[in-house]
Amino acid sequence: RANLDSVVSVKPKTKRAKRFLEKRESKLTENTKNAMLIKGGNANSTVTDALKDIVSVFTLRKNITRPFDDQTSLEFFSKKSDCSLFMFGSHNKKRPNNLIIGRMFDYHVLDMIELGIEKLVSLKDIKNSKCPEGTKPMLVFAGEVFDLNEDYKRLKNLLIDFFRGPTVPNIRLAGLEYILHFTAVDGKIFMRSYKVLLKKSGCKIPRIELEEMGPSLDLVMRRTHLASDDLYKLSLKQPKAVKPKKKKNISHDVFGTTYGRIHMQKQDLDKLQTRKMKGLKKRPAEKMVENDEGIRPKITKSA
Template sequence: MYSFPGKPKNQRVKRALQKREPKIVENDKHALFLKGGRTSETIAEALKDLYSLKKPLATMYKKKNIMRPFEDETSMEFFSHKCDASLFLFGSHSKKRPNNLVLGRLYDSHVLDMMELGIEKFTGIKQFQGNKCSMGTKPCLVFAGEAFDEDKEHRRLKSLLIDFFRGPVVPNIRLSGLEHVMMFTAAGGKVYLRSYRILLKKSGSRTPRVELDEMGPSLDLVVRRTKLSSDDLYKRSTRVPKAAKIGKKKNVTRDAFGTQHGQIHMQRQNYEKLQLRKVRALKRKSDTKTNTEEGTSPKTEEGTSPKTVKSTDVEMTSD
């Protein structure tokens, strides 16, 4: 592991070292793109296209570097530590291994996993017509094929591809922000990489009609060599700190989409003793209704009926 010798000389170096210290919530993973001592036109174009999909979380070295990652890992670890990159993609070309890509990641400044992929067929972004996605777009990753679930090497390759192309970590995604889809298909001992642009068109309803337009790059890959870490080291590298884990709360659960659901327990209430609000207008209405049903006038005493008094019915007497 590479470390700074002694104490930092100034505050700028101290701040730079503090950024590289372990954190509870790590930063977005940075990728390093390198060329070997000998490359082909296919490798050069493939590195450029993949670099354009990874930007801005990527650094590309234009000069050639003579190294063999499977034989000596120190050079790759040095460049990765220099750029503070935990992912790397190395391209080379030789007669024995033509159009070769080495995809890998690091843990604690040491190489954790490395997989060598050979390009059998390549179609660049320039050969596809139409608009392309903007830089920094977070892609949707789709994996198809039983090998990604059954084979150990393909399972590790799936994890490596997710780390490499997942992009920045965001809490929410809006519908119009889904612009890019990357699909990986494992079939016949090969891995097919396809890149599409999502088009949202009018459908006559609130939900738009979704169409996919291939925008490149398109690669047909075959796995050549692998260098995987042990199960114990891999388990230690994927361990989540205790402070970063979300504590369990009583009667609170989350579904597959991260939506929080809660459950409230209440005692049984006695609705007979429940005090309701008495509305005066409704009370008068009910009293009038009951009196009319009984055949009595609302302003007379019970058992009597209203009587009209005339002046002729009154007799005047005198003492």
């Protein structure tokens, strides 16, 4: 998220205001994105349960607004709470059980997609163990439409941005215990949540089993509001200081293995110094053969 408002020079009057403005300034490495969940004034229990199950820490904002008609209230809440992601839930006769997921760029709506809930299985409806709070999920997308259709491509990117969580340098094997699976088929999107169980297998690598944990949603795509190609490209622009410097003669394969190419001059194997061993010494008969062939014998210095 680029903060273009920092161009306007505002002189703080207190130290607290100065710290606030410094926090809002543009950074080379942006902080983790925060999400706000907004409950529409006419949201029913299905939409409310879906919002509560999507995030473990649920901050409810109740507001009567229509994001596709008027985006000013969303942009106001985004700037006030410094949130670049949002999810809005509502319910009416024309669009029942409605969820709108979107994101901001410079505190303005970049893109948002409207999804309809056709079926919901809540966390409380599945009686088994759950993953602890703050567990980083593994995201799995199934379906060719995620790679072929432009709307589904943007939806996939938006879901990754929404559920990816904070960036961490390392992760332990036991921490890979939460899977979010999205399947797109026949015009519907099936969201399933699984807990990974590591079972004994008799060897070093454990046996993997998946246990459905919830929530489980059957979704259908309704309306979309996507940014233009130029604006979307601008939102992905990174500072030059963040981009890694390109190293010559180094390549990577699909598995992340690093390969390096070394350029060396052609070696003269005749001048190669080998290890001196008694077994490799030439016998007098071999030396006589070389002398007969016209090879000049080596002249030793006399005492």
